[in-house]
Amino acid sequence: MGKIEDAIQQKEFKDPFNKVVVNILYTQSYLVTAQNALFKPYDISPEQYNVLRILKGQAGVPITVSSIQERMLNKMSNASRLVEKLKSKGLVLRSECPNDRRQVDILITQKGLDLLHDLRPLLEQANKNFINLNLEEIETLNNLLDKLRG
Structure with a gap:
């Protein structure tokens, strides 16, 4: 991928703050494209x-759509729509919450767990391929990103 200036064909940035925001956004797009x-x-x-x-992290305990939404990486995603698509593929189950009939409980199916199992080694290898950093650099980057978000 190289330097951000080359990637977006921009010689200079207004300031280093602008450059880091553009760099992070561009990198996020690069990673999402690779994951897609x-x-x-x-x-x-x-x-x-x-x-x-x-859902896998719930270890068989049902969770509501609103709780899924709170935990998602992309807060702009429509969790209800995503759950419906996963349900239509047989990867999750939806059921009425016994404690609150207005809520819907969601559980991952065995088919969903099997898919995650199949994807795990592929994703682990892909992550290593996407990230051109050594372990020390990865730790530093993780610490800096945590610090960036405050």
């Missing part, structure tokens, strides 16, 4: 994968 290509043969999106990972 990885997930496409499995007929899911990165957002649907995120929902499945959230």
Whole structure:
């Protein structure tokens, strides 16, 4: 990928703050594009994968759509729509919440767990391929990104 200036054909930036924001946004787009290509043969999106990972983390305990929405990486995603798509593919189950009939409980199916199992080694290898950093640089970057968000 190289330097951001080359990637977007811009010689200079207004200031280093502007450059880092553009650099982060461009890098996010690069990673999402790579993930889309990885997930496409499995007929899911990165957002649907995120929902499945959230549900797997529940270890069989149902969760509401609003709780899924709170935990999603992309807060702008429509969790209800994502759950419906996953349901139509047989990857999740929806049921009325026994404690609050206005809520809907969501559970991952065995088919959903199997998909995550199949994707795991592919995603682990892809992540190594996407990120051109050594372990020390990765730790530094993770610390800097955590610090950036305050």
